[in-house]
């Protein structure tokens with residue numbers, strides 16, 4: 434069983450690359466499910482089929498579904514909200530409850546994650562490809578496996594309290610389905626899913642990006658947070674690359690900009706492997722086109738494989754009370770080293786190449802105290 438999650442900024446081609454990956458895997462003979470959590474229904478467009486939250490077989494071995502998070506909330510989870518607003522009206526604790534609900538972790542993402550769990554556990558697929566929502570919420574949820582447990586405990590706690598004090602009053606506001614019975618169950622699913630997501634032989638994350646400044650920054654942020662939470666990035670896919678040259682001045686200027694940013698990408702993601710796809714003139718709207726794109730990206734490699742394994746790309750640790758960020762840079766001989774911070778960005782100049790890293794929030798605003806290079810790792814110490 435493999436789970437492959439594609440992340441990246443909106444519009445870069447996540448849905449297209451995810452669908453291309455799934456098509457290639459299916460045509461190599463493995464059963465694959467591609468799942469999109471995007472409300473824009475772009476997966477259905479890329480595959481030119483109608484999709485719903487029940488998987489359909491698009492072609493041999495290729496199954497696809499679109500999770501309709503909002504419909505699911507409306508059907509199953511909205512009762513929670515209405516239930517608590519009933520309590521709000523009849524219990525004295527309006528403000529407290531309101532605030533607690535306000536800091537609830539992303540319900541939508543939790544529902545999407547639960548679909549991933551279901552697909553992975555179903556035994557129906559060799560590979561599950563997820564075209565994930567690129568929001569901060571997703572990253573937060575991936576980073577806080579316990580938050581769901583915390584939330585479930587809290588709600589369970591309120592529930593028993595409410596029953597104790599105001600049962601007669603509240604009975605008529607009780608949800609029809611017993612949502613509270615479901616809570617611990619969902620909690621254990623979340624824990625199981627988290628273990629699967631952290632198992633690098635099962636789950637790998639891939640980032641899709643374009644050779645553009647803002648897009649690269651977002652992709653680097655993805656890398657930083659994946660590293661921080663112990664998830665593995667096994668590839669970066671650079672999409673929408675223009676031809677190498679053009680006789681048209683306007684196009685040539687765009688190409689020059691891309692060339693510059695392609696170099697930046699090479700430096701910044703090293704040693705994670707980088708795959709490339711050209712900007713296509715034809716619309717990519719069926720599995721044959723998607724397959725062609727997958728051939729361009731992965732060539733003779735199997736996209737279902739774990740494409741890179743490494744435990745030490747970026748490690749953030751506290752050593753003697755100070756944060757030390759270690760960057761793994763194998764096969765680099767360091768003769769000249771310079772480390773600078775610009776806003777939330779760490780710029781590392783090694784010899785003649787520059788690597789930039791988006792700092793996790795705990796490090797933003799701190800100064801560096803020193804840097805040393807040992808056994809292929811650059812270790813940067815931050816001041817308290």
Ligand SMILES: Nc1ncnc2c1ncn2[C@@H]1O[C@H](COP(=O)(O)OP(=O)(O)O)[C@@H](O)[C@H]1O
Nearest residue numbers: 443444445446447448449475673711712713717
């Ligand atoms: N390599 C490519 N060449 C041409 N068009 C592309 C390519 N990759 C994606 N597109 C198009 O770009 C648009 C955005 O792609 P999409 O996969 O929906 O991005 P995302 O899921 O990241 O928002 C779509 O219209 C898609 O068909």
Ligand SMILES: [Mg+2]
Nearest residue numbers: 447448471475
């Ligand atoms: Mg999309």
